[in-house]
Amino acid sequence: MHTLQNRLGKIEFLIMALVVTAVAGCGTSQNQTPPMAATIAPAPEAAPPTAQEARSKSSAQRARSKSSAMRARMSPEVSTKLNTAMVLAQMHQTNLMEIELAKMAQEKGSINGVRAYANQLVQDHTSLDQMVISMAQKSGNRAAVGRSAHESAQEKTLEKKLKSANGAKFDKLFLQQANSDHERLIRKLQQDREDASDDELEALIDKTIPILEQHKELAQILMNKEQASG
């Protein structure tokens, strides 16, 4: 009886995982806003939202409400596990994207500060990713961190932009991007922290946010230095 219940639980979890992945996948392909690897979009600070942004926002909201409605129908245990898997997958993707961008900056950065910053990003995101992977393995969400980095169209455009830029222009573009990426990431993780019901995931997010805040602060310091030097 117990084994049957276990098996049913596993099947339920698998079905829900497929459904939520499909919903999340639709969301990203329609909106062009990948989960947390939205790292690479420009900062929407002061600019008013355009029609396309508004559309993508509303479809993202729809996707989120769909997935939360799904989760509401699941048992709390399965829902928690699924949520944890999704957040871990997003964190893993983000780390991979950040490492990739930082590696480019290690080669193309024109000043020592930018190269040192890129080194630090690679080291920190590597450490953070190891923690994500180890947590995924411990909690039986190995599949969540099994995939390699995949880029959205927006990310590809940005990568092209960065590849074509050189010298001070590259530094400026990279630092602006790092600043806005980290700002967005921090907000996303704070949201995930509020929604999370897994203690381990909460602890992981609590450890990650201060590091990301330091990355953001460093990007701002380096941008100010660049501006001051002309």
Place this chain on the structure above:
Amino acid sequence: MARAEASGSARRTSPGARFAAGIVAGIIGGILMIGFMMGYAHVMGAGLTTPLKVLGAFVYGVEALVAGPDAMLAGALIQLGFSILLGILFAPFISRGTSTLAALCAGIIVGIAIWVAMDLFVLPYENPTMAARVALKPLAYFIAHLLYGFGLAMTPAFIRTFSKERHDQEPRVHGRASAAQTQSN
């Protein structure tokens, strides 16, 4: 008579020997600690020099992470300075007769006390850059403090070494003094 005085002074632990032993044990503990942290950071892909940089953040703030050799030098000096200071403060509680086991227990207790104080009271307020990174590797940071405790546990051995050196020198000093006295007579 002179020989009896000499052996009596050697049995007592001189403040100079304690001071020197505290310095050397502190340096050894500090090097063990930072060496372990650097090795661990390197193996884990966090960068060999990151522990020095985050220590440098006591002076440079978060900018230490990109400040280069200056921040690393500051970090090394802070590590060595505090290690020596705590070694000197530890030495007065130890004598040349302290057993290895007692010294080891005392060293480990001091190491754990420093770890607790740093983790709870110092880092979150004085160096959030380091606090954030320590949170990623809490076990390694704890082990590093135990290693510092092992370093401190060498204090009695160094006290004995330095007292012995003094003891070896004393008869010669006495000999010279008596020769000088004979000449003056």
